[in-house]
Amino acid sequence: MSARDVAVLGAAMHPWGKWGRGFVEYGVKAARDALADAGVDWRDVGSIVGADTVRGGYPGYVSGATFAKALGWQGARVTSVYAACASGAQAVQTARTQILAGLADVVLVVGADAAPKGFFRPAGGDRPDDPDWLRFRVLGATNPAYFGLYARRRMAVHGDTLADFAQVKVKNAAMGALNPYARYRKTVTTEEVAASAVVADPLRLLDICATSDGAAALVLSSVDFARRHGAPDPVRIRAVSTVTPEYPQTVLDLPDIATDSAAVAAPPARPFRAAIAHAAYEEAGIGPDELSLAEVYDLSTALELQWYEDLALCGEGEAAKLLRDGATALGGRVPVNASGGLASFGEAVPAQAIAQVCELTWQLRGTAGARQVPGARVGITANQGLFGHGSSVIAVR
Incomplete structure (x- = not known):
């Protein structure tokens, strides 16, 4: 086992499709299911990291806070990250860093989107250097x-x-x-x-591949917390x-x-x-x-x-x-x-x-x-x- 391992206590998704609803609804469903899978109460989460969507307007740009509010403010740290298709990995990396730094024992990671029909168009205005x-x-x-x-x-x-x-x-x-x-x-x-x-x-x-609506969430924790929580051999x-x-x-x-x-x-x-x-x-x-x-x-x-x-x-x-x-x-x-x-x-x-x-x-x-x-x-x-x-x-x- 590596000293830099973090445990995956919970994993969940909202089914992919074209559901005609907002990304927050999808993300909250995935988050709650991930917490249930982990056996962790939302109030015990020390940090929430949201992967941003540029298609969700301002709530999508601050997705961490958006999901924290939708789940019920409880004082957790909050972070929002954007890296296009790598946003989810950046969110996982952010959560992992916080855990290894001792800033939180349990971190909820959430990403969700409600995609338009057809192919994606560039977002964010003119970028002639891109x-x-x-x-x-x-x-x-x-x-x-x-x-x-x-x-x-x-x-x-x-x-x-x-x-x-x-x-x-x-x-x-x-x-x-x-x-x-x-x-x-x-x-x-x-x-x-x-x-x-x-x-x-x-x-x-x-x-x-098509463009879809969907969401996924993970509950990550320190390996010590996982063991105390009754998971002696978690996925890491x-x-x-x-x-x-x-x-x-x-x-x-x-x-x-x-x-x-x-x-x-x-x-x-x-x-x-x-x-x-x-x-x-x-x-x-x-x-x-x-x-x-x-x-x-x-x-x-x-x-x-x-x-x-x-x-x-x-x-x-x-x-x-x-x-x-x-x-x-x-x-x-x-x-x-x-x-x-x-x-x-x-x-x-x-x-x-x-x-x-x-x-x-x-x-x-x-x-x-x-x-x-x-x-x-x-x-x-x-x-x-x-x-x-x-x-x-x-x-x-």
Whole structure:
């Protein structure tokens, strides 16, 4: 056990979908269920950390206080954090830091969103120094267009095929069908993926995740508190990586579009997503060969394949073979997205990195039901937030 471990006492989610209600309602439901799962009274929580949503107006910008008020003011510390899709990991890191610093024994972490229909648009006004804003405004490249560019690059560089991309969706849909919190609980075939509408060539509709409403919450505590509370062997968070890219990469780690590598004096040691995972492994003292499962950020089927390589589950260019061999399916060497992933949930941005930790918690407890990974002991999450926010959590049992 590491001296920097914190315990996961409670984990809960509000089901993903399009429910037509506000993010506060979703978050409060997840928070109360997480407290019940932990067996902790709200009045015993010393701090609440909220992952912000930019779609919720001012209450979304101060989500920690918003949830504290909705649950009932009781004097706890409050923090609100924003890091786009990495907001949940930043919230977990903030809670962990407070616990390890002795500022609180028990911290509630909550993220919730009520997403618009269609793809996300840039928020927060003009940002001409932000490559993400520029790709929207100058290139007109929405998120699906960006995903398509990534897919096309993998096809050109590594020989990935449309059938490989479709198989990722088939795998994740099969696991998502077993998850009561997933929005899409229906298995699909490769033929159905191929027959779905082209959105951003080569990606079809079923290759790309939706936008969703949803929420997730965790109750974290010191290991000593967990033991006193009757949990002698809790799931523990051992590492949280929130690293940034290394110069000269762009903050988005763009897929080598119209770039001239000869003009780069010294390339970074590793690509951004690989650096996110490396930092988590290094902090945890754990290698990829020790993983029982992984929850990754599958905005598109092609991006999931990229994560296999970035997490060092296989060598560069070997992701499709790993998939074809069944290694990342339930029953394989290292199941990826046993929850069903974003393919089955869609994006509820501030909640998704927290939801990944919920899945690790249930898997490591052995309570994931029909999608249980047998003997799960170590799990990793991975995603990234815009403007250089890393996001990876390693949990152990």
